[in-house]
Amino acid sequence: MAEQVGIVGVPPLEVIAALNREGARIFDLDEPQPQIRAPIEQSAAWVPRVYCAILRTVVLNAMLLKLDRIFIDVGPGKCDAALNIAEVLDDMLAIPIHRTHNQDRIPYGFPLCTSAMPMVEKFTLISKSVQKATPHQPREPCTPLCGFWGVPPRDFALLRLFPEQTHVFGWARCMENKTPADLGLERQFDPSLPTVFFTQTFCAKSALAHHLGRRHPQALVIDCDVSPSNSARAKIEAFLELSGVPSPAGALL
Amino acid sequence: MLLADFGTTYCKLFDTQRDTRARIVASRALEPGFQADLATGHNAARRSKRAVNELSALARGGRRLISADSFVLLDCGSRDLKFVRFAQGKVVDMGWNAECGASMGFTIELLATYYQLDYAAMAVPQSGFSITCGVLGMSHIFDAVVQGSSEEEAVARFVRGIALNAHRFAGAPEEVYLSGGLCDNPLFVACLPCTVHLLGRFVLLEGLLDLLGHEKGHIQL
Numbered sequence: 001m002a003e004q005v006g007i008v009g010v011p012p013l014e015v016i017a018a019l020n021r022e023g024a025r026i027f028d029l030d031e032p033q034p035q036i037r038a039p040i041e042q043s044a045a046w047v048p049r050v051y052c053a054i055l056r057t058v059v060l061n062a063m064l065l066k067l068d069r070i071f072i073d074v075g076p077g078k079c080d081a082a083l084n085i086a087e088v089l090d091d092m093l094a095i096p097i098h099r100t101h102n103q104d105r106i107p108y109g110f111p112l113c114t115s116a117m118p119m120v121e122k123f124t125l126i127s128k129s130v131q132k133a134t135p136h137q138p139r140e141p142c143t144p145l146c147g148f149w150g151v152p153p154r155d156f157a158l159l160r161l162f163p164e165q166t167h168v169f170g171w172a173r174c175m176e177n178k179t180p181a182d183l184g185l186e187r188q189f190d191p192s193l194p195t196v197f198f199t200q201t202f203c204a205k206s207a208l209a210h211h212l213g214r215r216h217p218q219a220l221v222i223d224c225d226v227s228p229s230n231s232a233r234a235k236i237e238a239f240l241e242l243s244g245v246p247s248p249a250g251a252l253l
Numbered sequence: 254m255l256l257a258d259f260g261t262t263y264c265k266l267f268d269t270q271r272d273t274r275a276r277i278v279a280s281r282a283l284e285p286g287f288q289a290d291l292a293t294g295h296n297a298a299r300r301s302k303r304a305v306n307e308l309s310a311l312a313r314g315g316r317r318l319i320s321a322d323s324f325v326l327l328d329c330g331s332r333d334l335k336f337v338r339f340a341q342g343k344v345v346d347m348g349w350n351a352e353c354g355a356s357m358g359f360t361i362e363l364l365a366t367y368y369q370l371d372y373a374a375m376a377v378p379q380s381g382f383s384i385t386c387g388v389l390g391m392s393h394i395f396d397a398v399v400q401g402s403s404e405e406e407a408v409a410r411f412v413r414g415i416a417l418n419a420h421r422f423a424g425a426p427e428e429v430y431l432s433g434g435l436c437d438n439p440l441f442v443a444c445l446p447c448t449v450h451l452l453g454r455f456v457l458l459e460g461l462l463d464l465l466g467h468e469k470g471h472i473q474l
Contacts, residue, residue: 168421231333232350238308243345 004066008058009073009082010130011178012102019131026131028159029061029070030054032154035124036064040226046088052202053154053226055085062089075101075182079204100178109136110176113168116142118248119159122168123152126176146245148172150209154200155227161236163248167193171205181243187212194218196236201225218243254466257301258457259294262331262359263434267458269467275345275455291465295332310460312344313338315430317459318452324445325426328456329419331358336423350422357415358434360387361441363409364394364411368404372412372440375405381413381444390414409440416444432456 005019006029019026022224027033041049043059050161062070074083083099085205090097107183112126129136149170169189174180187208189195197209197218215219220239224232241247258265262284267275280296292301293310315326315337322342328335334357338346365372382397384390390411397407423429428448435441436451 198321218343234306234308235347235349236311237306238347239344241306241309241348242312 002067006062006067006070007011007114007130007176008070009071009078009117009148010102010175010178010211011071011073011098011105011221013099013104013178015071015098015100018132020131023225027061027065027067027111028127028131029065029169031152032057033061033065045086047094050202052079052081054151054200054203055081057154058085059092060218067093069096071098072098072179073102074099075103075181076183077102077174082205084198104179104180106178106184108176108178110168110173111136111139111141112176113173114141114144115139116164118164119148119162119166120156122147122166123156123159123172123249126168126172127152129176130178142167144190144193146240147190147193147196148156149189149195150198151200151205151213152201153198153224153228155224158198158224158228158232158236159179161233161240162196163240163246164250169195180199191217192243194240195220197221198238199223217228254290255288256458256461257292257294257297258293258455258461259289259291259300260330260332260434261295262362263454264294265455265458265460267455268417269462269465275458277454291339291461293354293461295447302336305455305461305464307355307457308335308337308347308349309433310349310464311335312339312460312462314456314458315339315452317463318398319430319450323446325423325428326430326432326452327419327423328430328433329441330433331362333357334422338424338426346351346424347421352374357387357419359436360391361412361415361438364408368403368408370405371407375409375412377440378406378409378413381410381415381417384411386412387415387417393419412438412440417446420445420447443447452467 003024005024006027008029040056040060043056047056047059073087076088086097086099112122142165142206145163145165147167147169149154151171171186174182174186197213198204199209208221209221222232254269254464256267262280264278264280265275289301291303293305293307297304311328323340325338334350337344337350382393394407394411430450432452436453442449
């Protein structure tokens with residue numbers, strides 16, 4: 001039976017390549033897992049309620065999935081909070097918790113980030129790409145209508161507000177490029193595009209989002225906790241609409 | 254075409270074929286099946302054929318009604334605060350405080366009824382409570398009354414605290430265009446620490462008219 005391995009953040013490529021060779025089944029613990037129906041509140045036994053929803057999700061997944069081991073990136077490519085969560089996981093589980101410091105610098109490119117594709121699908125593929133060490137399939141870049149800067153949100157419902165021709169920037173671009181600690185790439189944006197700078201509530205990256213948002217001529221800086229609130233959705237919808245970006249089919253005007 | 258701004262406490266209606274003035278109806282007085290053609294507000298999604306984002310309606314309405322091309326428009330309603338900031342004709346910032354700004358207008362109206370107060374006859378207090386939302390602010394009123402303040406003075410300090418909070422939320426501008434139900438509250442308006450231009454309660458309806466391509470001046474404010 002294949003080994004079941006959880007990953008948090010983007011472990012180094014050599015780790016992913018080894019897991020691929022061994023045929024391990026990889027679970028991205030940063031994302032809600034479809035087989036887990038337990039509420040996120042259940043993680044409060046191990047981590048505060050007022051905390052990054054992605055890391056609370058990590059703890060919930062680790063509690064309920066039957067994993068053989070976990071690789072958690074605690075270097076500059078993830079966040080200080082992951083370093084602390086690694087301690088929690090160590091105490092909580094009787095499996096090996098491998099702390100990694102991903103400093104990979106070989107750029108794999110980010111064809112998904114610049115492609116035309118429904119944003120939920122785009123982010124699903126970006127997240128999945130972390131689990132493979134193989135080069136990306138080439139894709140035609142699209143002419144962008146707007147930008148999304150940030151991390152994959154805890155709740156992908158937020159992404160439905162954006163058109164297919166949204167270029168993705170920030171840490172999500174670093175993920176696809178397989179260089180999660182590349183701050184130079186992370187801080188890039190396109191000043192000609194109306195851009196939403198997104199972070200999870202309680203995330204240290206919010207300082208960078210605010211900093212870059214102040215420098216961008218047409219920016220909306222926003223944060224969301226577990227799921228986007230009505231006001232967060234409305235702000236994004238109005239920002240895009242008033243910036244002349246057509247609303248995707250199915251979204252509120 | 255029936256346009257509506259479905260607020261939490263009051264609904265603002267305008268029929269483009271029949272009305273020359275917008276109407277205000279208490280939201281709780283609406284029939285369960287009441288439907289508008291085009292609407293905005295909290296209940297727009299379930300009460301209209303087509304729902305429009307509130308911030309978008311506010312920005313469009315402001316752009317129609319305000320001749321300046323750089324301004325801050327602040328909407329203080331029953332349940333929340335919204336603002337849009339225009340610079341050289343473009344929206345450059347916006348906000349919607351539905352959480353920390355919760356129930357401000359609603360609480361102000363509730364307090365007037367409960368304590369039988371007339372906001373038009375109340376003086377602006379020297380200072381306000383440091384409050385972030387209507388619900389949390391209530392305890393300050395009770396504490397002040399316990400400590401010897403009159404009910405009227407305590408409520409006035411509550412209103413001033415809310416006005417200061419709303420002003421900060423909009424980025425503390427020197428000049429603000431005010432829309433929403435609190436335009437009708439003289440004490441609240443007087444407590445805002447800046448120049449205030451009152452636009453009244455139909456700015457979001459103006460935004461809906463803008464969306465339909467109607468000319469300006471359709472609704473008598």
